[in-house]
Amino acid sequence: MKQIKKRQDLIKAYLDFYESKDHVAIPSASLIPANDPTVLFTTAGMHPLVPYLLGQPHPSGKRLANVQKCIRTQDIDEVGDETHHTFFEMLGNWSLGDYWKKEAIEFTFEFLTKTLKIPLEKLAITCFKGDKNAPRDTEAADIWLSLGIPKERIAFLGKEDNWWGPAGDTGPCGPDTEQFFWSSTEPAPKKFDPKNKHWVEIGNDVLMQYVKDEKGNYHTAKQQTIDFGGGVERTVAVLNGLTDNYQTSIFQPIIKKIEELSKRDYGVSEGVTKDMRIIADHIRAAVFILADGALPSNTEQGYVLRRLIRRAIRYGQSIELENFTAKVAESIFPIYSDYPELKANKKLILQELEKEEERFNKTIEKGLMIFNKKVMKAVEKKRKSLEGKKYVGLDLDKGPIDTISGKEAFLLYQSYGFPIELTKEEAEKRRHMKVDEKGFYKELQKHQTLSRTASSGKFKSGLQDNSEQTTKLHTATHLLNQALREVISPEISQKGSNINPERLRFDFNIDHKLTDEEKTQVEDWVNEKIQEGLKITKEDLDLDEALAQGAQGEFGAKYPPKVSVYTITDGKKTISKEICTGPHVKNTKDIGHFKILKEESVAAGIRRIKATVGEHDK
8 A cells, every 4th residue: 555645545545444344434514513502613523423422323333434524713823833723624433332442442553553554663652540530541551552552652641631521511431542653753762751742643542431420420331432533634744744734735735825925935934934824724714614604793603704714814914915815715625625515615605705805904994093093092192281381392202102001902903803913013103102012912811711711611511402492493493494495485405504502593595585474474384383293203214215205404415324314294294304313302292382583694595594492372
């Protein structure tokens, strides 16, 4: 086998390897979680699989593998170095109560050393060292030893490094064992030091063997689950002997486009290199988020998307780029030709980038106006303070007469896109102004702490909310989908959905805004079916069979070879049949009264309904 060095070759080799070990390859889920209100984005391959990690049977069986597209924004300020990314692809494989540690570790070792041809002398391992809740994981360490990993290359670390979960306060969790690659051209030291930056993590087997209960106690799980994860970008860099992910074939077409537009070279100066990395990363992430249905806005996924695009624009301005986001985005599509959603939504993606760049440039202008007003007020205040005195002139060369406070600088950053560097630059142009830079960073840190707290709060109910209200809304979404087809047009199809305990959100194709009469008719149709007390059943079918039976699915979504199909029937005929992972009520009478809260446009030809369910209408 030839040495694997390209993204496409790595992905093919990975899926081929695990299919040879009886795993079923399942497609990547959308970046916008349809059935998980606790996270804004899919952040790991395991997120769409949470119901199955908790014990629900997966229609494709107990051995699964895929390459999942992911978004992580908690470390957005770290992007700009050699390895951090907002969007990334994750290699993943799972055993849902099938094989356990021995097979999992042996598979990982074989893939790394035989398929990827990583020399044994460049590998090191970490295992869980144990604590009062769970013992030292000598079982995993002994398996690595039996495969030839020297004792000196195995380190035992605590929960902060070698333990996963639970995602919320309770649920499945367990130790993990991580694999590291020696990235330096110098020979690897005999003894493994995890703090040595030349040891790069390339994979992680999570060994979910416990369940944490409400009292904080850990119990052995009924279903012991394996969850492997490995980053595509980082692995490609390792296989090419690179420490900078942005020098791989994944990023080089994007970087070269930025070089061409800016007439600057990557790698020549630290500042320019960082700017180019941030631009490449953020526009790549924006392209994928747009492809999966989010649009720039001031809430939820749209807010993150807007922040990424505007941050890319800010750093583009620092290397004198103008009207560039769509041009840079053009270089991304050929890299990811295996994602049909990119090709299908290319026109929309480029249009939204151009629109957001235009909007942001106007916002920057507003920010400059506010900055200038602040300066004029400060100068006028100083003049007045000197009136009637012996010296009434205003010598602006004698030092600053006023300060842009940390809060004001942060407002310019947060609301108008001014990086602190731009605020300082504008202040320096007017030598009578200075900036409270320490105060700015204090405000920024406060904001980041709140953001992280809000993000972690998303996990408090766990990664999968199967509450009674959410379950009702899932089934109501199926009825809404069918109501639109019955009342408005049979050509309507689902373009996306998102459900949380407060409301359902459903996107669909249509060429006009719904009239009040149409909305009332849709509501009435759904409520009529609820009152009829229709039965809901689930069956697992081959995808081809499900589609042949007329099962509806999300337009453009990729499905595994075997799927779960939920059918709503009145006993004589089928009312709704959809491919879905659930959860659902058993009878429509359990839903309660259905009400449309809002109907709005999200893109050309795409409308969105937000609705809720509550007590039965009296």
